Amino acid sequence: MAVIANARRLNADVTRIDLDAPHIAAKALPGQFVVLRVDARGERIPLTIARADAQSGVVTVVVQRVGKSTAILSDMKTGDIILDVAGPLGTPTHLQSGRCAVVGGGLGCAIAWPIAAALKREGAEVHMIAGFRTKDIVILEEEMREDSSALHICTDDGSYGFKGFVTDKLKGLITGGVSFDRVYAIGPLVMMKFVSRLTKEYGIPTVVSMNPLMVDGTGMCGCCRVTVDGKVFFACVDGPDFDGHLVDFDETMRRNTAYAAFEKARMDEHICRLTGESRGAEHA
Amino acid sequence: MPNMQLNKTPMPEQSPDTRNTNFTEVALGYTAEQAKSEAERCLGCKHKPCVKGCPVGVDIPAFITPLKSGDADTALEILRRTNALPAICGRVCPQETQCEELCVRGLKGEPVAIGRLERYAADSAVPKALSGAAPTGHRAAVIGTGPAGLTCAGVLAAAGVEVTMFEAFHTPGGVLIYGIPEFRLPKAVAGREIESLKDMGVKIETNMVVGRVLSIDDLFARGFGAVFIGVGAGLPTFMKVPGESLIGVYSANEFLTRINLMKAYEPDAETPAPVFKNAAVVGGGNVAMDAARCAKRLSGGNVTVVYRRGEAELPARKEEIHHAMEEGIVFKFLTAPVEILGGDDFRVSGMVCEEMELGEPDASGRRRPVPKPGSRFTVECDCVISAIGTSPNPLLRQTERGLEFDRWGCVVTNPDTGETSRPGVYAGGDISTGAATVIKAMGAGKIAAESMIAYLAGK
Numbered sequence: 127m128a129v130i131a132n133a134r135r136l137n138a139d140v141t142r143i144d145l146d147a148p149h150i151a152a153k154a155l156p157g158q159f160v161v162l163r164v165d166a167r168g169e170r171i172p173l174t175i176a177r178a179d180a181q182s183g184v185v186t187v188v189v190q191r192v193g194k195s196t197a198i199l200s201d202m203k204t205g206d207i208i209l210d211v212a213g214p215l216g217t218p219t220h221l222q223s224g225r226c227a228v229v230g231g232g233l234g235c236a237i238a239w240p241i242a243a244a245l246k247r248e249g250a251e252v253h254m255i256a257g258f259r260t261k262d263i264v265i266l267e268e269e270m271r272e273d274s275s276a277l278h279i280c281t282d283d284g285s286y287g288f289k290g291f292v293t294d295k296l297k298g299l300i301t302g303g304v305s306f307d308r309v310y311a312i313g314p315l316v317m318m319k320f321v322s323r324l325t326k327e328y329g330i331p332t333v334v335s336m337n338p339l340m341v342d343g344t345g346m347c348g349c350c351r352v353t354v355d356g357k358v359f360f361a362c363v364d365g366p367d368f369d370g371h372l373v374d375f376d377e378t379m380r381r382n383t384a385y386a387a388f389e390k391a392r393m394d395e396h397i398c399r400l401t402g403e404s405r406g407a408e409h410a
Numbered sequence: 411m412p413n414m415q416l417n418k419t420p421m422p423e424q425s426p427d428t429r430n431t432n433f434t435e436v437a438l439g440y441t442a443e444q445a446k447s448e449a450e451r452c453l454g455c456k457h458k459p460c461v462k463g464c465p466v467g468v469d470i471p472a473f474i475t476p477l478k479s480g481d482a483d484t485a486l487e488i489l490r491r492t493n494a495l496p497a498i499c500g501r502v503c504p505q506e507t508q509c510e511e512l513c514v515r516g517l518k519g520e521p522v523a524i525g526r527l528e529r530y531a532a533d534s535a536v537p538k539a540l541s542g543a544a545p546t547g548h549r550a551a552v553i554g555t556g557p558a559g560l561t562c563a564g565v566l567a568a569a570g571v572e573v574t575m576f577e578a579f580h581t582p583g584g585v586l587i588y589g590i591p592e593f594r595l596p597k598a599v600a601g602r603e604i605e606s607l608k609d610m611g612v613k614i615e616t617n618m619v620v621g622r623v624l625s626i627d628d629l630f631a632r633g634f635g636a637v638f639i640g641v642g643a644g645l646p647t648f649m650k651v652p653g654e655s656l657i658g659v660y661s662a663n664e665f666l667t668r669i670n671l672m673k674a675y676e677p678d679a680e681t682p683a684p685v686f687k688n689a690a691v692v693g694g695g696n697v698a699m700d701a702a703r704c705a706k707r708l709s710g711g712n713v714t715v716v717y718r719r720g721e722a723e724l725p726a727r728k729e730e731i732h733h734a735m736e737e738g739i740v741f742k743f744l745t746a747p748v749e750i751l752g753g754d755d756f757r758v759s760g761m762v763c764e765e766m767e768l769g770e771p772d773a774s775g776r777r778r779p780v781p782k783p784g785s786r787f788t789v790e791c792d793c794v795i796s797a798i799g800t801s802p803n804p805l806l807r808q809t810e811r812g813l814e815f816d817r818w819g820c821v822v823t824n825p826d827t828g829e830t831s832r833p834g835v836y837a838g839g840d841i842s843t844g845a846a847t848v849i850k851a852m853g854a855g856k857i858a859a860e861s862m863i864a865y866l867a868g869k
Contacts, residue, residue: 147624150623158622159508163580167678167679167680168680169672169679169680169681169682170580170672170681194680195680209580210616212578212579212580212619212623213619213622213623214622215619215622216669320488326734339476341667341668341672341681342579342588343433344578344619345644345645345668345803345804345805346588346645346663346803347661347663347664347667348646348648348660348661348663348664349660349664351655356653358648363804363805380657380756381655381657381756383657383684383756385682388682388683388685393510
């Protein structure tokens with residue numbers, strides 16, 4: 127059980143939640159995650175830890191509204207109670223000094239940010255590349271600027287910062303003469319796939335943070351299995367970080383659609399109950 | 411006069427065609443009359459051969475005697491002296507290879523239905539609040555709340571040790587909760603046994619993944635004088651055939667966890683249930699039977715169990731095999747999977763299998779199955795469940811440097827004492843032996859608890 131010490135919207139779909147969980151805050155390392163269950167009917171939701179402060183005992187997660195469970199979590203308020211919080215889970219990110227690019231996409235920036243901060247503490251020169259669809263959904267800009275050596279914000283539509291994808295920006299930096307020792311990519315699978323494809327061309331070691339479907343998050347069920355270099359690994363215990371040049375992204379993208387129909391039906395039902403409108407009718 | 415009827419008194423159960431569409435308990439338990447009649451079949455042998463078959467040494471004739479006069483309360487009291495979880499054992503123990511195998515009545519006819527009587531006593535006695543002994547001031551930590559941990563905690567608490575249990579999931583019970591389905595072991599029955607431990611003063615902290623949030627050093631630093639590790643063998647094994655990453659391929663652990671722990675079959679659960687028409691289950695143990703029977707209940711379609719050895723070699727409890735067959739599960743013996751087929755949508759569309767024949771005995775003494783050339787065929791299915799075994803949970807091996815593990819990943823444990831390589835740290839159950847049974851884990855939990863009591867007293 128954990129009390130929400132603070133909940134606030136970062137953009138229309140993304141909420142930052144600070145949880146009062148001192149035992150987890152004391153042990154959490156960058157790249158690890160927690161599993162939350164909002165109530166007794168809820169599913170186990172894995173969320174990467176965005177920030178953990180051992181002193182205040184606060185563990186921060188950032189959640190995006192994608193299905194019913196994350197919608198319910200996103201609508202929770204300061205002072206609300208989350209029934210179950212387990213963590214820290216997963217293997218921490220392997221940090222290395224030198225010159226790094228940390229590439230975040232959308233919500234992934236919430237996880238890329240603490241990796242950048244940790245790398246900077248390790249003495250690395252950190253170029254943070256943060257990609258968003260458009261200006262309105264840019265999150266954590268100040269935090270990322272603070273915790274990197276250089277911040278490059280990209281928007282797909284050019285409404286803010288660099289116009290283009292994170293891969294365009296990364297390629298520009300590389301061809302412009304910045305030699306990276308390592309790249310960390312955290313965001314949608316398709317983004318991590320294309321970042322990895324690019325860095326492979328240039329021979330830059332690349333770490334990606336995989337986000338497959340999960341049930342228990344403790345290595346017990348194998349739902350989160352990913353194929354890396356032809357071998358099967360469990361993202362919850364062996365990862366979530368893997369070598370981006372060896373991951374089979376297409377497989378994970380396909381596996382993540384396993385329950386799409388169920389998730390859509392639940393979300394429609396949820397919206398219907400909240401607003402009294404049926405999504406089906408809207409589209410008809 | 412003992413009841414000399416040759417067969418066990420049958421236990422009422424839901425009819426196969428009804429029960430394979432619901433998740434409520436299959437076997438309904440004896441009535442008072444039936445229990446009395448079955449108890450009368452026990453000859454009360456002086457040398458008690460049955461007791462030698464019980465990993466926790468339940469005094470079987472002693473608990474059956476009061477049942478002859480309908481006294482379930484006394485029977486439960488006697489059971490509880492050696493078995494902390496009788497309602498569970500009565501349901502899930504493989505009695506036919508333990509106590510009942512050694513029953514004299516089995517020489518001619520069927521043995522006494524010891525398991526059914528144990529269940530009857532546990533279900534129908536008026537539970538007496540258990541209380542621990544006077545506190546000794548000693549504290550112990552138990553990691554894992556499955557059968558080994560629960561038993562260990564019960565024995566410790568009864569001796570006046572203050573016990574805190576740590577569970578990684580949101581609900582205690584381990585395999586009793588996530589693995590064994592409702593229709594075989596109702597969650598309320600397991601819950602009742604866990605509540606009775608709490609009544610004895612045992613504390614349970616859920617969502618605590620020891621190895622991550624707490625180390626064994628942390629536990630000692632928190633003032634626990636001894637630690638028991640009972641984290642089980644929860645790491646699923648896949649079959650290593652092509653197609654295992656297709657949507658619709660599950661480890662039995664995932665399939666059963668979605669259904670049992672997350673209750674995905676209930677309409678308002680938020681965890682998605684597997685959706686399919688026909689399933690193939692690979693394996694022949696209790697877990698395979700549980701998965702197959704859950705699959706039947708979820709889909710109502712064809713469910714095929716594929717097992718590479720013969721019917722006689724099936725390791726599952728006899729009653730589960732019998733129930734599965736009655737419920738319409740099809741068995742393909744001497745058959746092994748070769749490849750899982752998928753369509754353009756990346757979902758399972760079938761499983762190619764080949765027939766096997768039994769060759770020379772292997773290291774386990776069982777005849778090794780070898781493929782029969784030219785025998786391939788395809789099982790029509792859109793769901794494949796791998797129930798070919800699990801290995802020890804790897805987390806502590808990765809995080810605890812001070813403990814010795816063997817090459818299979820088991821904690822090296824003295825089977826007579828439960829001691830590990832680290833003083834004050836004990837282990838038992840599947841984490842020490844590899845995947846086995848509930849009752850064997852309970853036996854190990856009990857042995858370790860007795861050593862821990864002596865260790866704490868000598869400190």
